[in-house]
Amino acid sequence: MAQKTLEHLHKDIEDMKNDIAVIKHILTEEYELSEEGKKRLAEAEKTPRSEYITLEEARKRLKA
Structure with a gap:
């Protein structure tokens, strides 16, 4: 059982490395x-901050 756990952990670590x-x-491109x-x-960039809406307002608009 411990061997299977180690193998599974090893696979997970290899996947994370990939x-x-x-x-x-992607970040270096x-x-x-x-x-x-x-x-x-x-x-x-020209839009004044006063015209911004809150996240809650955006959510309300999306639900409507």
Whole structure:
């Protein structure tokens, strides 16, 4: 029984190591925003904070 537990733990650790390697690869990639993304970001930066809504308000709107 202990052997099976160790084997299972070993497999889980190996899986986590693989997942971490994938995450590290994703984080080291250099991405560039598309023109559409840049446009939306510029528009969002111009929005005054007074026009922002709370998370609760967003949830209410999604339920409606």
